[in-house]
Amino acid sequence: MNTKKILAIVSVVGIVIASIIGVYVYIKAFxxxxxxxxxxxxxxxxxxxxxxLVKEIVSPLVADFEKFDFVATSRNYSTNVKSGKFLFKKDMTSFDMVRSLRLNVPVTVAFNNQETLEKLMQRLATQLEPDTTALFEAFTNAAFLEEKRLTSATALTLFIPNTYEFYWNTSAKKMAKKMAKEHTKFWNTERLAKAEALNMTPAQVYTLASIVHKETVKADERPRVAGAYLNRIQQDMPLQADPTIIYALKEKSGDFDQIIKRVGGSNLFVKSPYNTYINKGLPPGPIAMPDISAIDAVLNAEKHNYIYFCADPNRPGYHAFETTYEAHMVNAKKYAEWVTKLGIKL
Known part of the structure; x- marks a missing residue:
């Protein structure tokens, strides 16, 4: 057999072997x-x-793990695992799945209406990898609070309610830095100037906004409510805000899930720094996470002479405002009779 024939045979055999390998790889990977x-x-x-650990996590999703393992090993994934949130689609190939495990998918995180930092941390822990303890420590450690000029009572003011994007495996410390950055962005030159004009810090504006937020759900009424509270502060009057009593009662009991629809009587004298009936000025920190509309309502409060207000039975959700105590008591009596008729008790 001459050399040409031998080379031809070898070429054919090589092609056959390459084809077999190609089919094998195709079946395994594609x-x-x-x-x-x-x-x-x-x-x-x-x-x-x-x-x-990756094997344990993905095995229930993979039909033939040997195929997946072949691709993961050949593409060096098995020695270069990535952490995060990854997307698998139905009928993906092993090649597609391994490639997907290198593409960290952002998580959309939204939060609002949280009454305490602890509750907020619990919510965040359901959306991100860090647990409640790690998150709480990141936002309340002494060095962080000192750097941001906050206290444990005002730490919640760092959070501006909005929708944010994080990677699922973002560390608690990195998240704290991110939220501090967003806080700085929110408190721009214009907002800071308005806060200064009120002789208030951003944390104080946020705290008053939390009361305004709880006092009325009507965004169009919030500037008027804010104006009434600012008038009380300017006249050295106690705020006498019912939402702070509700917060004080919840804090004292340790149960923030309870529903308190009406306050009065002995509740108004609950011993708490959050009780604005017996303590003048703002409470130590916010009683909830206010909407941005509530924050801006304080910064752009309506200028008027109103001091008093109570819920208006004739306009559900809104309040009746007055400049004198006598006129306010008339409205208060109407409201008390209305809630009693509805069967709402203290």
Missing amino acids: TPNTQFSQEEVFVYIPSDANYE
């Missing part, structure tokens, strides 16, 4: 290999995870 019925699922890989 054929559908998922076993879930949903159109897509998210995979969460913890920080510092190794490939063994």
